[in-house]
Amino acid sequence: xxxxxxxxxxxxxxxxxxxAGYCLIAVGLNVHAGYTGLLNFGQAxxxxxxxxxxxxxIVEFGWxxxxxxxxxxxxxxxxxxxxxxxxxxxRADYLAIVTIAAAEIIRIVLRSVRFTWLTGGSxxxxxxxxxxxxxxxxxxxxxxxxxxxxxxxxxYRLFMMLVGWLLVAIVSFLLWxxxxxxxxxxLRSIREDEDAARSLxxxxxxxxxxxxxxxxxxxxxxxxxxxxxxxSAQSDQFRTNLTFFAYTIVVLGGLxxxxxxxxxxxxxYFVMQLTDNLLDQATRNxxxxxxxxxxxxxxxxxxIVAGIGLSLLVIFRPQGIFGDRKEQAFDVR
Amino acid sequence: MSDSPIDYILEANAVRRTFGGLxxxxxxxxxxxxxxxxxxxGPNGAGKTTFFNLLTGFDxxxxxxxxxxxxxxxxxxxxxxxxxxxxxxxxxxxxxxRMSVMENMLLGASGQKGERFxxxxxxxxxxxxxxxxxxxxxxxxxxxLAHMRDELAGGLSGGQRKLLEMxxxxxxxxKMVMLDEPMAxxxxxxxxxxxxxxxxxxxxxxxxxxVEHDMDMVREISDWVVVxxxxxxxxxxxxxxxxADQRVIDAYLGARHDIDLGGGQ
Numbered sequence: 148x149x150x151x152x153x154x155x156x157x158x159x160x161x162x163x164x165x166x167a168g169y170c171l172i173a174v175g176l177n178v179h180a181g182y183t184g185l186l187n188f189g190q191a192x193x194x195x196x197x198x199x200x201x202x203x204x205i206v207e208f209g210w211x212x213x214x215x216x217x218x219x220x221x222x223x224x225x226x227x228x229x230x231x232x233x234x235x236x237x238r239a240d241y242l243a244i245v246t247i248a249a250a251e252i253i254r255i256v257l258r259s260v261r262f263t264w265l266t267g268g269s270x271x272x273x274x275x276x277x278x279x280x281x282x283x284x285x286x287x288x289x290x291x292x293x294x295x296x297x298x299x300x301x302x303y304r305l306f307m308m309l310v311g312w313l314l315v316a317i318v319s320f321l322l323w324x325x326x327x328x329x330x331x332x333x334l335r336s337i338r339e340d341e342d343a344a345r346s347l348x349x350x351x352x353x354x355x356x357x358x359x360x361x362x363x364x365x366x367x368x369x370x371x372x373x374x375x376x377x378x379s380a381q382s383d384q385f386r387t388n389l390t391f392f393a394y395t396i397v398v399l400g401g402l403x404x405x406x407x408x409x410x411x412x413x414x415x416y417f418v419m420q421l422t423d424n425l426l427d428q429a430t431r432n433x434x435x436x437x438x439x440x441x442x443x444x445x446x447x448x449x450x451i452v453a454g455i456g457l458s459l460l461v462i463f464r465p466q467g468i469f470g471d472r473k474e475q476a477f478d479v480r
Numbered sequence: 481m482s483d484s485p486i487d488y489i490l491e492a493n494a495v496r497r498t499f500g501g502l503x504x505x506x507x508x509x510x511x512x513x514x515x516x517x518x519x520x521x522g523p524n525g526a527g528k529t530t531f532f533n534l535l536t537g538f539d540x541x542x543x544x545x546x547x548x549x550x551x552x553x554x555x556x557x558x559x560x561x562x563x564x565x566x567x568x569x570x571x572x573x574x575x576x577x578r579m580s581v582m583e584n585m586l587l588g589a590s591g592q593k594g595e596r597f598x599x600x601x602x603x604x605x606x607x608x609x610x611x612x613x614x615x616x617x618x619x620x621x622x623x624x625l626a627h628m629r630d631e632l633a634g635g636l637s638g639g640q641r642k643l644l645e646m647x648x649x650x651x652x653x654x655k656m657v658m659l660d661e662p663m664a665x666x667x668x669x670x671x672x673x674x675x676x677x678x679x680x681x682x683x684x685x686x687x688x689x690x691v692e693h694d695m696d697m698v699r700e701i702s703d704w705v706v707v708x709x710x711x712x713x714x715x716x717x718x719x720x721x722x723x724a725d726q727r728v729i730d731a732y733l734g735a736r737h738d739i740d741l742g743g744g745q
Contacts, residue, residue: 321601324600324601325597325600325601328594328595328599328600328601328605329586329587329592329593329594329595329600329605329609330594330595330596330597330599330600331600332579332583332586332587333587333595335576335578335579335583336576336579336587338578339576339577339578339579340574340576342538342558342570342574343570343574343575343576344559344587345538345557345558345559345562346536346538346558346562346567346568346569346570346574346649347559347562347567347587347588347590347648347649347651347652348559348560348562348563348567348590348652349559349587349595350557350559351559357597361597473632473635474578474632
């Protein structure tokens with residue numbers, strides 16, 4: 148077993164640019180589910196919109212990067228409004244049903260044969276990162292390869308790591324300000340009991356809509372970071388399980404905590420990658436019996452093992468890393 | 481005084497709400513006097529809470545109209561009704577459990593600058609927040625909750641939650657306070673202080689309309705009593721008049737409650 152590589156690779160995965168993208172997706176979901184109590188099961192849809200609304204205008208229409216970013220904002224706001232208008236006046240479960248379906252519709256349309264001319268079908272969209280690669284070449288790390296223990300990182304990935312986590316920091320700081328303001332207080336009151344908020348003169352629908360838009364936009368920025376570091380927008384990476392991973396991350400870190408999704412992301416991707424590496428190595432030199440796990444199925448077994456690990460964490464620390472046990476006690480209604 | 485016209489803050493006409501075949505509320509006419517305590521009583525299922533929900537915009541009537549403080553209230557949203565000065569509490573107390581007592585109070589304040597999305601990023605709301613906090617402290621003192629200010633509201637006792645809900649409602653500076661069974665589940669010791677709090681609301685110039693089952697309480701504090709049964713207003717008057725009204729006794733106990741059914745023979 149190459150312990151050094153297993154260790155450094157697992158750490159690197161947790162702090163990589165991809166994880167920063169996942170983290171932003173979870174931060175957005177925390178605004179919905181953690182602070183407002185909105186059960187959005189379509190966060191992957193917002194991430195997909197982020198990736199494609201950036202990539203398509205640059206590649207297909209030759210638009211500059213900043214105009215593409217504006218397209219990302221406009222599209223994610225529109226998507227949020229479209230989801231919210233029919234559902235936010237209804238019970239919470241309607242939002243869950245509509246969002247899970249809407250996100251799948253987005254993904255299936257993006258990969259459909261009919262729109263291959265625009266979105267590249269199952270090949271996705273490539274070649275939209277030249278501006279960003281240029282910034283790295285001219286002002287940052289260039290093509291140098293960096294060593295992180297036994298793990299090597301190329302310049303562009305390191306650059307995106309920096310950009311991604313910087314975005315996480317900025318977004319988290321702004322959210323921290325916002326959630327301590329009276330605006331954030333209204334969101335939490337809606338999570339606790341929306342009729343009480345109404346009886347005190349709060350326009351619950353408007354606040355829910357603002358929350359849905361804000362968390363959605365943050366999620367789409369996560370999609371942007373993810374596509375940029377990968378230098379490709381791939382529709383099949385925005386499946387429903389991405390949303391469930393984001394939920395796991397938010398619950399793991401602690402719902403409605405600013406640092407929750409950050410800690411959750413680090414732990415989640417470290418555990419996942421560690422399990423992956425261990426099983427990979429173990430099956431290669433047959434340390435584990437082949438009836439239990441072999442090189443053909445270790446990818447599936449990884450999810451079982453990681454799932455048990457995460458379940459244990461949630462059983463012994465149900466409030467998450469940063470949660471408050473006292474608050475958890477009042478959760479049962 | 482007798483020649484000055486009575487000032488009504490709320491007037492309802494032909495308000496009707498049906499659920500399928502059941503007519504829950506069918507109120508022909510009801511007026512609530514300004515700056516008085518009006519009790520709404522009636523047996524279970526009389527439609528009192530449904531009527532409350534209609535008046536405050538939490539439910540929509542099949543027909544009917546009502547005015548509050550001179551404004552037509554037809555089709556109005558609950559939060560708009562609250563902003564107009566008509567604030568309600570709930571039968572099942574809605575304390576916001578995972579928020580502190582102080583946060584519960586501050587939420588009640590109306591017209592907060594910091595509740596606008598972009599204002600939330602800045603700090604322009606802090607001055608107003610301090611003023612609201614001072615007012616909240618005063619109310620918490622009055623309702624004997626000051627020592628709990630930093631506790632989570634979920635940790636309060638049932639009675640304390642009722643007090644908190646009432647104090648929070650007062651943060652909106654309401655003209656009319658509508659209390660849905662304020663005495664339900666409150667221990668006798670706390671009842672007396674709750675009564676005093678309700679009287680105090682009237683004394684500071686507010687109108688109170690409350691739903692209650694406890695007849696002793698109704699007799700003690702209400703200026704006017706409205707009796708509902710099967711969705712309709714069947715009687716109204718002072719507490720003493722109502723206590724002697726045969727229709728009211730019938731509604732509560734059944735018209736033949738004093739007839740011996742002869743089961744013993």
